Amino acid sequence: MAKKIEISNLRVRYGQKEALKGVSFDVHKNEILGVVGPAQSGKTTLLKVINRTIEFIPGARVEGTVTIDGDNIQSIKNVNELRRKIGMVFPLPVGLPLSIYDNVAFAPRAAGLRDKSKLDELVERCLIQSALWDEVKDRLDSLGTKLSGGQQQRLTIARALSHQPEILCLDEFSIAVDPVTTMRIEDVLKELRSEVTIILVTNLVQQARRLCNRTAFILNGDLIEIDSNEVMFSDNPAQKMTYDYVHGNFG
């Protein structure tokens, strides 16, 4: 398995509080890696380190290294270049206060694409990929913020795909989405696996079980265990804590 992302000894502190206490693991190319763990265990922090939006949080200090395709992300000069490699989907859908079309075209335009026909094509493809096209194709000019929660979340996925990322990070995407839409998005993710590497942070252990190739279990900033789903969700993972968590004995 080729390594897409290598994380080694990653430590993050917010002032006195330590959010990640030295975690190391790899993310393989074209896999869906699940990251599970209770609230406040450092899952979102992990994603913020990867696309370096952690730099906007005052007082956050990062130690250790993260490499993507072998390049240390800290040494990448153009941070926007890095962020365009990574699609990010947040817990609550954030439709930007723009039209549906402009929402999806935002990142390509920011990267300098002006050609109208190419933009049209890209917007359509991303909306089809995120299973939203049929519902919005007749009203691409209306405000993205007026869509329902589930539709907005698929819009943000379309937006995250719009700059053709190599890595897609989803942070508890199903928190504000109904079960039917959740299943549709999960199907979308399964299809995307052949093109992108996906990191799926989730509170739903069953979602990780359904969807992921491997799952990492993080607790209070420590990586407890990472392994293939066959092992993680079996009766005898390496750590007893993993067994207890995935079987709902705590957390």
Next chain:
Amino acid sequence: MINRSRLESVTERIIEGIIRFCGFSAILFVFGIFFFVFREGSGFLFSGLDIGQFLTSPEWFPTSVSNKRYGVLALLAGTASVTALSMAIAVPFGLGAAIFVSEFCGPKLKETFKIVIELLAAIPSVVWGFIGLTVMNGVIIDLFDAPIGLTVLNGGIILALMSVPIIVSIGEDALKAVPDSYREAAEALGATRWQVIYRVLLPAGKNGLLAAVLLGIGRAVGETMAVLMATGHSVQFPSNILDSVRTLTATIAAELGEAPVGSDHYQVLFIIGILLFTITFIVNLASDLVVKGIRNK
């Protein structure tokens, strides 16, 4: 227990009444002011004043014995020119400062800035006028080799300095009200800082930013003492920004004390008041329509 709940329902009703009165009093005062200004000016407005001449003549000779003229066009031009110039300066500066304070400042610097800006807003207008009359006057004479420094330029700069704090503090509030999740989402998409501001923050905050600009305009149109002192107070149609002018507000302030109560001159000054009322009303109405148009899109 029954008594207590009865007491509660009575106090509840009293408090509701007081709050209701506070709300309606705002409307009452506006109509009250309009009514009294209108009553003072109405006699001459409906009989005697040539409205066409009033609005289109640049000749303002209210105290002339042989050739009385009540034309406010030059005064209107004075107000318009000073306001336009001040807004041309204050809007870019104010919005730029609002963006800086809201998006680029560290928390400590931000506090300092806000305190200084609020201080700037608290300076009385007569002090601004004094600065225009003494400091700016000399500067403009030296800089432009002009015969007099009390000009449209002087008044425009002074008014801009007075409007900037309002535009900054309200504009900053408008930008602060834009949810952080918008910024995060745009940044995660690889947008640069400027792209985040231009493509996301400005569209998201445009109602509030428009309100900030309009309040700035309102201040500039209505300001009296500072422009009276800084613009030279001479009735003429300005041909460039180094001409002296007189504004509508300054005319009322300067002449009302000398005009005999009830005379034509006295009544015309109140009609100018009605005109000012109408201008602010139109500005507010226009902004309401613009904001509604934006919202419905």
